Amino acid sequence: MHITGLKTENFRNLQDGCLLPCQGVNVIYGGNAQGKTNLLEALWLFTGGHSFRGAKDAELPRLSPGGEANEPRASLFLDFFSEGRQQAAALNIENGRRSSVINGVKKKTGTALVGKLRGVIFSPEHLLLIKEGPARRRSFLDGALCQLKPGYAGMLSLFQRALAQRNALLKDMVRYPELSDTLEVWDARFAKLGAEVMAERGAYVKRLAPKVQEIYGGISKGREELFVSYAPAVKAGYEQALLGELARTRRSDVRAGFTTMGPHRDDLDITLNGVSARAYGSQGQQRSAVLALKLAEAEALSTLTGETPVVLLDDVMSELDQSRQDYLLNHLHGRQVFITCCSPETVSLMETGRRFRVEAGRVEAEEV
Secondary structure (H helix, E strand, C coil): CEEEEEEEECECCCCCEEECCCCCEEEEECCCCCCHHHHHHHHHHCCCCCCCCCCCHHHCECECCCCCCECCEEEEEEEEEECCEEEEEEEEEECCEEEEEECCEEECCCHHHCCCCCEEEECHHHHHHHHCCHHHHHHHHHHHHHHHCHHHHHHHHHHHHHHHHHHHHHHHHCCCHHHHHHHHHHHHHHHHHHHHHHHHHHHHHHHHHHHHHHHHHHHCCCCCCEEEEEECCCCCCHHHHHHHHHHHCHHHHHHHCCCCCCHHHCEEEEEECCEEHHHHCCHHHHHHHHHHHHHHHHHHHHHHHCCCCEEEECCCCCCCCHHHHHHHHHCCCCCCEEEEECCHHHHCCCCCCEEEEEECCEEEEECC
């Protein structure tokens, strides 16, 4: 899977024009606030997801000449190779709503693009995977699984609904103790769905772990070792273990008014040379660790779907030493990569690929 062309019209600060990338590494460089990340955002929207920057659709069209509001409409056009053939897609954003066209067939929503172009994104916000608490890491696992297995999203939604309903019951039981008779029903549903979620998470981490270790070894030139492991709320035999824990913690749950244990307390342990990457990793090591996780996610997606996803790396080079930058620029073989950076010195490390300079929204291709 790779992108052969992107055309933008009225999108963000980008001047209308085309990007013609190569199948290998494409570096997009320039000063701050020139439009580099906007290009990655345009590409990411074709995965069917929302802006990885958290922007609303109404904020994506270019600002009006006075700068007081956004224009009502923007359009994006993508040519890409996937499923053994050349394909084309268009995305229209008008009055805060998205519609799409896939190989000439009109669709009412932008989400209709899901599964057509697969991608993995790294942005500075993903550093919170390590810096913040377990919720971020659970979100990483769930997001990856939703791409791999469309049915997982529905399963996760059912579990979250069961959790919400059990929590609502726990709160009501303080005033209406007779409701305790119905708690066992919700415990059984919570345990069944929770066990399914945990089984999927555990299997995914088991598949991911050796890839993370291998990729991080390449990034660090073998100087450091990174390990990831699943840290579930309960050990093996998930359904029965969850039922046992729910019974054990029932009184404390009623007092607290919410469910104190379960898959919503899972974590992903990330250790660097045997110690916590969160507590002891440097900025460069933490950034490298997240990169390894995202690149391993791309490999897992490729293995299970048969299509190599496009890799988008936004502002990835800062706080990485030259050897780590060299790995990203020259050793990510067999996949299409888009990297944004500010430093022309970093761009000079490229041995092959294609580079693009962005200034005031204008994109210009340069020889490597």
